[in-house]
Amino acid sequence: MAESKAVLAASAAINRGHSFAEELRRHLQAVQAAKQQDLAKLTATSPIKVTISSGGVWLAPTTSMQLSAALDTADKRLYAAKRAGRDQVCFN
Secondary structure, rough: OOOOOOOOOOOOOOOHHHHHHHHHHHHHHHHHOOOOOHHHOOOOOOOOOOOOEEEEEOOOOOOOOOOOHHHHHHHHHHHHHHOOOOOOOOOO
16 A cells, blocks of 8 residues: 655755655664564565655745645655665655
8 A cells, every 4th residue: 555645844954854764764664684583573475665766856945836846746756766666765
């Protein structure tokens, strides 16, 4: 099952969105690695692997891009991250 979420962060620095997404991705990997035995007990076969693919766009306060265009750009980057092998981060 795949889920998509949007995160809007006001006044974040240009590199902070990418850094945040990458930190979240690495944290999830670390938690899964630490809990691998517990996860295996919950499933009949093999543990469930959860990945995070992120796509984002940074808009300067003076950017005239409409919200719909920004979300469309972020969505395209999300799918670029998935095409790159999933569990990836793709920002501008």
